[in-house]
Amino acid sequence: MEKEQELEWAEAQKIGISIDLVAAAKQQLKFLAAVDRSRWLYEGPALERAIYRYNACWLPLLAKHSEAQIIEGPLVVPLDCEWVWHCHRLNPVRYKSDCVGFYGRILDNHNVVSSIQGSSKGDSEQSWKELYPNEPSDFCLAEGFFEKVSGDGKYTQYDLLSAVQRQVPFFYQVSRPHMDNDLFLESAVARYKGFLHLIKRNRERSLNRFCVPTYDVDLIWHSHQLQPASYCKDLNELLGKVLEHDDTDSDRSKGKKLDSGFSDTTKQWEDTFGTRYWKAGAMYRGSAPSPITSPPCSSYIVAEKVIASNEHKEAISLPQVKAVEVMLEFVGVRNLPENHKGSLSVIFSKSQPDTICNGSRRLSILSESGEKQVASFSCQSNGYLLFELVSHSPSNLKISSPDKTLGSTVFSLEDFLNPVSTLSMEKWLELTPSSCTVDSKPISLRVALSFSIPFPAPHVLxxxxxxxxxxxxxxxxxxxxxxxxxxxxxxxxxxxxxxxxxxxxxxxxxxxxxxxxxxxxxxxxxxxxxxxxxxxxxxxxxxxxxxxxxxxxxxxxxxxxxxxxxxxxxxxxxxxxxxxxxxxxxxxxxxxxxxxxxxxxxxxxxxxxxxxxxxxxxxxxxxxxxxxxxxxxxxxxxxxxxxxxxxxxxxxxxxxxxxxxxxxxxxxETANRKRVTPEKATATTEGRDSECKNALLSGGGTALKSAGCGGGGCGGGCGNMVKSGGCGSGCGGKCGNMVNSGGCGSGCGGGCGNTVNNSGCEGGKCGKMVDSGGGCGSGCGSGCGNMVKSGGCGSGCGGNCGNKVNSGGCGSGCGGGGCGGKASGNSTANPSGNPN
Structure with missing residues (x-):
């Protein structure tokens, strides 16, 4: 962080906030969890009635209480009214105008407690009953007609139904355990002040920018808005106006307002403060999973506290594994050799086997490529991250030249996370050169890392x-x-x-x-x-x-x-x-x-x-x-x-x-008869889009003692591989189920089928091969058919080898016609398998 950027950050942290935002955020998370357990408030007749009760009952009651305290203790707001009130306050400009227009002042939550806090509701319920004798204080959606409360018609014209529905997805984005962690929330408050500072700078420069928060910042922003009097006071002092909260845009498509706004905010943040705007555990996590049930059945709910049994516990002893979410970007590189040519990138991986992150990936360097690439992944919270700087020089030959490793370094996760000291880091790391040549200045890589709070990882058995x-x-x-x-x-x-x-x-x-x-x-x-x-x-x-x-x-x-x-x-x-x-x-x-x-x-x-x-x-x-x-x-x-x-x-x-x-x-089961013992293995996951990511102690598929899926281009699924050579680079299809198999070699264009006790495939479809010694040789262009106890297809097999049983197979150079469908290969008297 340059000196000017440090001063900007320090200036942002001077922004005054008149409430405890960490405590407010924790309270908001508890409330949202309570609403999510009552999903009938998300839509339909229940939501419509809740909106009616909010307008006709709660706001008038709150106005009376704020004018002259009507009960001795704090007023407890019913859950349904609180949910609608929550969403109304998240449009602070409209909420202020409605309150001032109807009641002459902002209706704040001073001396009001949430329904999830209020243990003593008697006085509040009595006051409600006196004002609304025909409307119960606790929400109850009776079937059919319900009597409306007579009132003065002070109902907001703001579309509360749409406002509520826009807020429904928010809880899923912030419902992860680390969101409730003090260290995470304190960092989020600091970032929220940085976010407000950017908006202030835009106003000073008369720039009309749509600033988009990350979800840690958005959680704190919501928490601030839910205290309307404090929010209006703090933002008026900072900006001279109440800052609007526009939640109407939800289209995340490339080039749309939300996407462009986030890109612009990211650039402005990183230019202003010199740190990364993205943050592990604070980014969009996709749509919420599909619900598994209709409205919950009372039989599902267990009232009593359940104590897990300790019987047979000594029979199972599993070490606790901790995991962490990581975000990573390579920002810059310096002290490159003067004669260096070629494009640079960094390959990163765990330096030892990791059951969560067991492969390697490649990222460009922002200062070299001009392209911002950020990796997001999870891994165990121990061991080291390995970074290798590689150079790739273009070649005039059809075969591309290999990468050249310029240097490498490691980063200790344990030093950073046990215990957690801070949740982000950005600094220059010196690389250990790959050759004996020592330059006057070692190559250095600027690495930006962000972590979530470590959490228990599921046991994988x-x-x-x-x-x-x-x-x-x-x-x-x-x-x-x-x-x-x-x-x-x-x-x-x-x-x-x-x-x-x-x-x-x-x-x-x-x-x-x-x-x-x-x-x-x-x-x-x-x-x-x-x-x-x-x-x-x-x-x-x-x-x-x-x-x-x-x-x-x-x-x-x-x-x-x-x-x-x-x-x-x-x-x-x-x-x-x-x-x-x-x-x-x-x-x-x-x-x-x-x-x-x-x-x-x-x-x-x-x-x-x-x-x-x-x-x-x-x-x-x-x-x-x-x-x-x-x-x-x-x-x-x-x-x-x-x-x-x-x-x-x-x-x-x-x-x-x-x-x-x-x-x-x-x-x-045939494979398991061999009594395979799992052994640790590592493999590259770069370029894969298949089942390879779910490997156990292996590089690919569901594999035991397997070399896994090879380099970039493994296009399909590698299936179940036991004691297998795996799928080579460029495997275009599915490699099927391979047991004691040489695997699919480089360039396998289709699928290797089911191979048992077989040398493997290269180039095309190998079909189903059992005890086929030769497998499909290099360059097998089409399909090797179904081969049982066969010598396989030799190198350069251009066509189909057909179905061969107890056959010598297809020899080297087998042409386009294929070897046919002979039970004994091309000739029982021709063990070499060459065509006659």
Whole structure:
């Protein structure tokens, strides 16, 4: 920050605010959360009646109270009236003119408390009843006609219905936990003063600019406006007028007023103060997820406080992982070599494996390219960020020249975040040169970083199924007709450590009825019964029992099953609420997923707590109390899905579709028979737009011990890869399910299909290959067909290799006609596979 910019920032911080904005922001967040639990106030007849009650009852009552205090204590405003009042005050110019026009003064909230604060409402309710005997103080939307209160008709002409509906999306943008953090809010107040300072400078220069706030600034701005007397006083002193709040523009399209205004505000801020305007955790986070239910049912709400069970807690020991939102920009570079030529960019990544951020990305440098690029991502809050400065020189050859690394540096997240000292940083970092040549001045990179407050990351667990007996399978030889299944399932955590081993056991009881049990085997060999199946219901054994009815039919809200106990948890097909897919994730089929949603008094519309991905065997758990039940549920449902024809699933569309995908599940099971052990791997994610981002301990797809998806251009989905070479650079389509496969090589134009024990593909579609030693060679131009125990397609295969069983394959240079559909290749007497 230059000296002049430092002075501008210091001047901005002198702006006087007559209220405690941090406390006001916290109060606003609590109120918005209460309204969001009463979504009937967002639209329809309930909102229309709330607006009527606000105009006819609340404002006249507030006017009487402000003129002469009508009760001894503070006046408590009903929730519905407070919501409409909230939205009216967020147009401060109109609110002031309405109040002055109707009542001769601004109606402030002095000696008024929110409905969520007022523990003693008796006096307020009595005053309301005296003035409006036929209108209850607590909102109640009775069906049909309701009697209107007689009054003097002082109703605002401001469209409060539209004003309310414009404010509905705001809560989702500010409902993240860090928004309530003191350090975050104190920084937001300072930035709000900077925002007002820009507006003041524009007025002094007679510039008509539309300034657009970030959401941390907007939260503080709203908090200021909700204190109308203070807001009018403070802004009149600063600007000589009440600052308008224009919330009518919501079109974020490129070039529209909102987009252009934000770009102009960003430039003015960065030119004036020398710091970045964007801020981690304060930017637009997209549209709110689609609601999962209609108006909440009272049966979802649990009144009593729930205490999570500690039974079996010692069986599951998972370290807490912290995550953080990061925003990053490379602002400038200096001390470049005099003979340097070529374009510069920076590749950044975590310098060690990170289950949240496991790839690398590339950004341009603002001072070099003139293009502003900002990366926004999440990662674990420990370890180092690695920055590598690379140079790319254009080549006249068709093959582009490789990047040249000029130097690198690392940034310690732990030093910055444990404990959190500040939420942003911008400074020059010296690079360690990549060569032994030492210049007089080291190359330096100006890096701007912003962080959110660290938050608990969900646990990511992976279920690995095998048909081998586990080393614990001989434990507990129970009497009677006990039958072990030959399969067992290991649950692996984010670091590749085994958490628990599960087995499904079945036996006939004394009444000749089949009984199933889920047995858990801990890391020290301890054996526990975790769940029992009796009749049509699974019981999860716990001090606070859970039960799962697999024959339940979907109800009106579309849930598949209900997990009943002290907590209300329902299982919904697909990715819901916080897990709703965004952008490149949308191409995955929703029938592969199940979301567990908890309903409570705090979340009557539901809160997503767990996501099962049955295709990959991965599931994410947000809450500690759900880890063990989640593991058991995932295991039970996975086992159920493998039982083709199970009636509980045949009765719903979701079950039928998943059962139809049994062949895919079998491919994964074939891989698991190899008893694959996950190993840490790293890979580049640059240029990918596919499933590669959801890898566990791998570079791509759903992969164990896989090289992942290669460099830029992986165009589709890399599928499920176990012990696979992965997808090479330029893989244009889907690489399918690959087990012990060499993967898809560079230039694979289509899809590699399902490859098991195969050397892999290059260039085209490899079809389905099982035990195909050669795979598809480099430059395979079309498709290799379906090959079983085949030598594969050689280099330069121009056409189709057809369907080959026990074949020598297509040799090098196989022409355009293809190798045909021969059961033994081109000739059983020709093991080389060359054409006759």
């Amino acid at each position: 992976h279920m690995v199924r095998s048909y081998e007996f586990s080393k614990w399978s001989s434990f507990c030889p129970l009497p009677g007709m006990l039958q072990f299944t030959k399969s067992w399932t290991r649950v692996i955590d984010e670091s590749g450590n085994e958490v628990i081993t599960l087995q499904m056991r079945s036996r006939n009881n004394s009444k000749s009825k089949l009984k199933k049990e889920v047995i858990g085997i801990g890391k020290y060999g301890e054996v526990r019964t975790l769940a029992e199946f009796v009749g049509a219901e699974w019981s999860l054994i716990d001090s606070s029992p859970w039960s799962l009815d697999l024959q339940k039919r979907p109800d009106k809200d579309g849930d598949l099953f209900a997990l009943t106990g002290l907590r209300k948890v329902k299982l919904f097909p697909g990715r819901k609420l916080e897990y709703e897919p965004k952008q490149c994730e949308k191409h995955r089929s929703e029938r592969d997923f199940v979301t567990l949603v908890e309903f409570s008094a705090e979340d009557p519309y539901g809160r997503a707590i767990t996501l099962f991905d049955f295709k990959s065997g991965i599931f994410k758990v947000k809450e500690e109390w759900m880890v063990l039940p989640g593991i058991i549920l995932a295991f039970i449902l996975s086992d159920t899905l493998r039982e083709k024809g199970y009636k509980g699933l045949e009765n719903c569309e979701f079950g039928n579709k998943l059962i139809a995908k049994k062949d895919v599940a079998l491919n994964v």
